[in-house]
Amino acid sequence: MAENTPPGGAVDPDPGLARLNALTTESLRTELAQCLDIDRWVEEVAAGAPFPDREALLSHADAHARGITGEEVAGALARHPRIGEKAEGKGTEANWSRGEQSAFASGTDDAGAKVQRIFAFAQKEYEDRFGQIYLVCASGRGPRELLADLVERLYNDRGTELAVVGDELRKIAGLRLVKLLESV
Template structure:
C-alpha cells in the first residue's frame, strides 16, 4: 500500500509518518494511539482499521470515532490529563505533548498574567467543585486570558452540557495529537 498524502497541488507525496504507523504491530499501534486519546473503544476502532490508506482517511476516522465519546470514556480520559497550569510529569511522549499544549498559559510572566493565572486557579477549583472533575480544554495556542474566559463561560453549563463539551475538547486534543504522532516520523 503506497503511503502518500496529497500536497497543496494535489500530487501524491510520500508520508513517512503514515508509513511508520502502518509498520507497527497492533499492540504498538494501540500504545501510540492511546497517547492521543486514552479511550479504549477509540483506540481499538482505529487500530482495527490499520493499515491506513492515507492521512486524511485516518484523521477523518479518528475524528468520527471521537465524536461518540461517552461520559464514562471522558472520565477515564480525564484521569490522564493534568490540570491547566500544572506540568505533566514524566518523560513520555504524552507528557511532553501536554506540556507543549499548555505552554502559552504560563508563557507570560508579567503582573497582569500572574493575576489571570491566580484567578484561573480559583475558578478551576470552582469548576472541580461543581462538576467533580478537572477542567479540560484544548489549550494549544490559547492564552491564559482566553482559557479563563472559556472556563468562566463553562461554569454556567449543566452537567450534561459540560460532559458534551468535555467530549468535544477531547476530540480536538486527539486530532492535534494524532497529527503530532504522524509528524514524529
C-alpha cells in the same frame, strides 16, 4: 533501500503514516492511547489500519471520537494534568501536554500572573461544581482566553459539560495524531 522507500525506489510521501501502518496492532494501540486514552476509540481506530493516507486516518479517528460518552470522559481525564500544572513524566504524552499548555504559562508580567491566579480560583470552582478537572484543548491559547472559556463553562449543566469535554478530548486527539504522524 531506505526504511520508507517502497519497491521501485520512490520515496514514500508520508513517512509518518508509513511508520504507523507498519506497526503491529498492539504497538499501534499503544501509540493511539497516547492521543486519547479511551479503549473503545483506540480499538476502533486501530481496526481501520492500514490507512491509505493521512486524511483517511484523521477522518476515521475524528469520527470515532465524536461519540465519546460521559463514562469515557472520566477515564480519559485521569491522564490529563490540570491547566497550569506541569505534566509529570518524561514520555511522549507528558511532553505533548507540556507543549500544549505552554501558551498558558507564557504570561509572566503582573497582569498575566493575576489572570493565572484568578484562573486557579475559577478552576477550583469548576472542580467543585463538576467533580472533575477542567479540560480544554489549550494548544496556542493564552491565559485570558482560557479563563473566559472556563467561566463560560461554569454555567453548563453536567450533561452539557460532559459533551463539551468529550469534544475537547476529540480536538486534543486530532492534534496529537498529527504529532504522532510527524514524529518520524
